Amino acid sequence: MFLSLAIVAQIIVAVLLIIALMVGNAVVMVYMERKVAGFIQRRPGPYEVGPYGTLQAICDSMKLLAKQLYRPGNVDLILYYLAPILAFFPVLLLYLPIPFGPYLTALPVGDGVILILAFAGLGVLSNLLAGWSSNNKYSLLGAARAVSQTVAYEIPMILALLAVVFLSGSTDLKVVTDQQGPWPWQWNIVLQPLAFFIYLVSLVGETNRAPFDLPEAESELAAGFHTEYSGMGFALFFLSEYANMLLVSFVAAVFFLGGYKGPIADGFWWIFIKAYALMFFMVWIRWTFPRVRFDQLLNINWKWLLPLGLFNLWLTAAVIKVAF
Amino acid sequence: MTFGSLNFVNPFGVWENPGSTAGDFYAVNFEKKAVSGRVILNLGPQHPSTHGVLRVLVELDGEYVARAEPVLGYLHRMHEKMGEVKTPWQFIPNMGRVDYLHPLAWNWAFVGAAEKLAGLTVPERAEYLRVIGCELNRIGSHLLWWGAFVMDLGGFTPILYAFEEREKINDILQIITGSRLTMANFRFGGVCADADERFFRLCAEFIPYLRERLKMYKGLVTDNVILRRRLEGIGPIDVDLCQRYGATGPILRAAGLARDTRKDYPYGVYPKLDFPIPTGPINDSFGRYLVRLAEIETSLSIIEQAIKDIPQGPIIMDKAPKATWKLPAGESYFTVEGARGQIAAHITSDGGKNPYRVKLRAPGFSNLSLFAEAAKGTLLADAIAILGSLDLVIPEIDR
Numbered sequence: 001m002f003l004s005l006a007i008v009a010q011i012i013v014a015v016l017l018i019i020a021l022m023v024g025n026a027v028v029m030v031y032m033e034r035k036v037a038g039f040i041q042r043r044p045g046p047y048e049v050g051p052y053g054t055l056q057a058i059c060d061s062m063k064l065l066a067k068q069l070y071r072p073g074n075v076d077l078i079l080y081y082l083a084p085i086l087a088f089f090p091v092l093l094l095y096l097p098i099p100f101g102p103y104l105t106a107l108p109v110g111d112g113v114i115l116i117l118a119f120a121g122l123g124v125l126s127n128l129l130a131g132w133s134s135n136n137k138y139s140l141l142g143a144a145r146a147v148s149q150t151v152a153y154e155i156p157m158i159l160a161l162l163a164v165v166f167l168s169g170s171t172d173l174k175v176v177t178d179q180q181g182p183w184p185w186q187w188n189i190v191l192q193p194l195a196f197f198i199y200l201v202s203l204v205g206e207t208n209r210a211p212f213d214l215p216e217a218e219s220e221l222a223a224g225f226h227t228e229y230s231g232m233g234f235a236l237f238f239l240s241e242y243a244n245m246l247l248v249s250f251v252a253a254v255f256f257l258g259g260y261k262g263p264i265a266d267g268f269w270w271i272f273i274k275a276y277a278l279m280f281f282m283v284w285i286r287w288t289f290p291r292v293r294f295d296q297l298l299n300i301n302w303k304w305l306l307p308l309g310l311f312n313l314w315l316t317a318a319v320i321k322v323a324f
Numbered sequence: 325m326t327f328g329s330l331n332f333v334n335p336f337g338v339w340e341n342p343g344s345t346a347g348d349f350y351a352v353n354f355e356k357k358a359v360s361g362r363v364i365l366n367l368g369p370q371h372p373s374t375h376g377v378l379r380v381l382v383e384l385d386g387e388y389v390a391r392a393e394p395v396l397g398y399l400h401r402m403h404e405k406m407g408e409v410k411t412p413w414q415f416i417p418n419m420g421r422v423d424y425l426h427p428l429a430w431n432w433a434f435v436g437a438a439e440k441l442a443g444l445t446v447p448e449r450a451e452y453l454r455v456i457g458c459e460l461n462r463i464g465s466h467l468l469w470w471g472a473f474v475m476d477l478g479g480f481t482p483i484l485y486a487f488e489e490r491e492k493i494n495d496i497l498q499i500i501t502g503s504r505l506t507m508a509n510f511r512f513g514g515v516c517a518d519a520d521e522r523f524f525r526l527c528a529e530f531i532p533y534l535r536e537r538l539k540m541y542k543g544l545v546t547d548n549v550i551l552r553r554r555l556e557g558i559g560p561i562d563v564d565l566c567q568r569y570g571a572t573g574p575i576l577r578a579a580g581l582a583r584d585t586r587k588d589y590p591y592g593v594y595p596k597l598d599f600p601i602p603t604g605p606i607n608d609s610f611g612r613y614l615v616r617l618a619e620i621e622t623s624l625s626i627i628e629q630a631i632k633d634i635p636q637g638p639i640i641m642d643k644a645p646k647a648t649w650k651l652p653a654g655e656s657y658f659t660v661e662g663a664r665g666q667i668a669a670h671i672t673s674d675g676g677k678n679p680y681r682v683k684l685r686a687p688g689f690s691n692l693s694l695f696a697e698a699a700k701g702t703l704l705a706d707a708i709a710i711l712g713s714l715d716l717v718i719p720e721i722d723r
Binding site for chain 2: 037040041042043137138141210211213217218219220222287288289290291292293294295296
């Protein structure tokens with residue numbers, strides 16, 4: 001691709017907007033998570049700071065900014081400080097190929113889904129580095145879990161997305177969106193319900209959210225791979241977790257729920273509504289279910305999701321071959 | 325280490341140098357038996373799921389627990405010694421602090437032992453009030469255990485539901501005990517305060533309410549497939565193991581042996597009340613879970629009968645002992661059924677101002693001893709589930 005000045009400027013502006021989106025999303029999600037948790041647990045949730053507690057997330061982030069960066073003894077300094085940064089930055093790139101609207105894509109690359117899947121795997125590296133460099137056994141156990149979990153859950157995720165790619169014949173997210181209609185029955189979820197189900201399960205596993213939050217299983221490993229991080233180190237992990245959640249929700253919205261298309265007026269609002277509905281679903285199950293055990297987690301993946309994904313892929317390919 | 329050096333720190337440093345003197349007495353001794361290639365993990369005393377200050381040394385082979393050893397003493401407050409330097413009257417409030425989840429049963433153990441030694445008779449109304457308080461307390465204890473146990477398994481919501489019920493129980497018990505946590509309304513020869521009409525009304529309202537809620541808990545938590553997969557077949561503890569370690573209470577009953585101090589060594593007005601002893605269909609963690617939920621039902625039916633049968637009359641005997649009361653010389657031993665098992669107090673008195681010796685039997689101590697055997701060969705997550713299923717209250721274990 002020829003890197004003209006215009007494209008560079010476009011990318012810079014896009015990255016700045018994406019950072020704003022990530023931070024804004026974290027603020028919204030912290031509030032939403034706590035309010036929904038409060039609703040589920042029959043308590044008010046935050047209500048003291050600002051109207052209905054809406055400024056609580058801002059105060060929390062101020063606290064995290066102002067906190068001392070405590071560093072335990074005998075950590076591996078370079079990796080220890082590199083890990084949170086590595087957790088944060090690959091997520092930025094993942095937002096580039098997502099079509100937010102008919103003409104609103106940060107970087108319209110042809111192989112958007114490949115870019116996303118390639119860089120999504122990078123996030124686990126930061127977990128591994130954080131766990132390794134912290135010089136803490138809980139962190140190390142959490143890191144070991146994070147690696148095997150994320151690697152395992154990427155495969156059914158790819159299989160689920162590949163089925164949709166087969167269907168639309170393109171790896172371009174814009175093309176995938178354009179082939180779906182504005183109404184719910186014209187979305188890919190109708191044609192690929194099994195793929196959507198597989199994606200939904202592996203999305204929870206991929207983002208390390210409860211009930212699959214084993215890398216940071218609180219009751220077993222204190223806080224898993226980020227046990228030894230405080231202040232902004234912790235905040236960056238936190239931010240990237242929410243950014244990852246938003247990203248996989250966007251991808252689900254694009255691939256299965258018609259992306260920016262909606263019954264009334266196409267636009268970025270539709271993709272945001274769909275993504276946040278999925279985020280609400282993730283918050284809901286987090287506060288409802290107990291955590292699975294680690295071997296059960298891997299069994300769900302290798303014994304159920306992977307064969308189902310392969311079967312679904314084969315079925316899709318066969319149907320396409322026969323029908324077209 | 326200076327900034328910029330790429331000196332990788334080995335997180336397994338401890339077991340690579342078995343001769344090192346790093347760590348305390350327990351850790352050093354535990355490491356001596358460690359197999360190379362395994363990690364020694366220190367769970368606690370500050371850990372989210374040891375509920376207090378229990379410390380467990382664990383030797384991990386991957387994520388499998390090869391060996392586990394509980395280390396006690398982080399909450400030792402010398403309650404038994406305090407029994408020797410206080411008059412019996414002064415010592416009653418201590419009992420609420422031994423086990424803050426079931427204080428009234430501890431009250432009863434000590435007061436009962438003293439009454440047995442001095443041959444005091446308790447009015448019947450006081451006996452009924454003791455039973456009602458004790459059973460309400462047991463429900464509160466089991467509910468809190470239920471919430472905390474599900475939290476150990478990663479479900480955060482149930483503990484807040486459990487606290488809602490526990491608050492109601494505390495509201496009721498506040499009327500007769502005056503406090504919400506470390507209750508001490510037992511006196512030698514009776515109780516200190518009578519129950520009013522509001523107490524009985526709240527009790528009568530609470531029983532059907534909790535039965536409704538228990539149905540909801542069954543649908544929300546007990547029948548949850550993740551919870552069942554996490555608990556079924558995990559940490560089986562058979563009768564033989566229980567008897568070797570002296571485990572009592574729901575753990576023994578889940579193992580299949582119907583032993584209950586309320587039936588085996590009847591005290592108070594329990595012989596007049598009709599209640600079953602729930603025994604578990606299975607002896608694993610899920611069986612212990614079911615037994616405790618069944619015990620909540622049993623306690624509810626006991627309270628129901630007690631409210632119906634409670635007579636009018638005095639709540640404390642005539643010429644009840646005062647603060648300067650001296651125990652007669654002799655020994656006595658009194659056991660009651662606590663939420664965690666058999667609670668007992670053994671008083672030896674030489675007739676002086678203070679007892680010569682007070683020995684408290686805490687069920688949690690024996691139950692915890694099982695953990696090392698039950699957790700062997702399980703996954704770390706299962707070990708946490710087993711630890712939770714033993715229902716430990718650390719202040720009671722350390723006393």
